[in-house]
Amino acid sequence: MANFKMHLGVAAIGSGMVATLCLGAGLASVQEVAILSLLGTIGGLLPDIDLDHSTPTRLMFTALGLLLAFLAMFFKAAHYSVLELWLVWGATYLAVRYLAWRMFSDLTSHRGIFHSLAAALFFCFLGTAIAYHQFDAPRLTAWLVGFFLLLGYIIHLALDEIYSVDFENRRLKRSFGTALKLIDSRHLNNSGMMLGFVLLLFFMTPDFSPVTDALSNANTWQQLGSHLLPQGTWFAL
Ligand SMILES: [Zn+2]
Known part of the structure; x- marks a missing residue:
């Protein structure tokens, strides 16, 4: 199992890099990039809230x-x-x-429902709905909040799985398959409850079209392309 420091580090690097891509593509401001990176990092720690x-x-x-x-x-x-x-x-x-x-x-067990893709979606929709309804974020920004929580969450689950492969002995540890799963098949009522919440929260999220519009807009990709590599001298002011 990956430890706290590993989860913190990888989630921070991963979400920082993706947030910078959003900045380059003109999808987020500098301030938003800072908040999104932080949210991605928090998402990378969230699954272990089931460690009592x-x-x-x-x-x-x-x-x-x-x-x-x-x-x-x-x-x-x-x-x-x-x-x-x-x-x-x-x-x-x-x-x-x-x-x-x-x-x-009392209700959760480690590597139970909170280590699942259903829980990742739960936090994604929860973050989007709160950003949109509580903080009046525009729809695209609200969805970015949700996506960064989702990104961090999935990085955590993937790291847990990677750590359940014993590379030296080339075998799988018993924990393999307990992190990156759709639902918790050992506790079906917990899974059912989680899926219910996911559905409920989905109906509280705003319209998805600003995201598809931004992704299908040639301008977004052009901006990203022109910002990806330095034009001329590196680090020139
Ligand atoms: Zn974990």
Whole structure:
């Protein structure tokens, strides 16, 4: 199994390179490229949230708890007193960090449904829907958010599979086939639930046509082609 550092490094390099291609093709701005690379890197760590007591999992739930606690507080800020706001903040944080984490770790098993292409699609659609509805991102940018989460996620699953090949003894370890799979065939109800969420989220994503338009536009490829290699001297200002 690939370790945390390996996942972090490969996802960061992979998504940074693809994000730079998007910049060259004129699909994303410099600021967006920074955010997309970060999202791809996060996507590369996400599948291991099913490792119950690992540092990344705890960090992820702590960050999520803080984020939701602040959001909950902001939404109530106009109506409640300071004391009430403190209580809202604290209750939300504790609910996410301990209650949700507990439920999550009881429900998931390592290399279960979160190591599957269904889960990769889940995070892709979730990211796209949040970017579009919550952050008012244009449709193309919203889809790019989803694609970078998907890209990082698939890099993670592929790395796990590569590490289950024992190159020295030229044989497959028992973990082979447990990462890059469509669904978790050992836990069919978890898989069914995940597919249900994937379908639900799909209906919340915006129209896909800006993506197909950009990809079928000759201008996109022309821009990418002209930006791919230096024109004249390297690193000339
Ligand atoms: Zn993994």
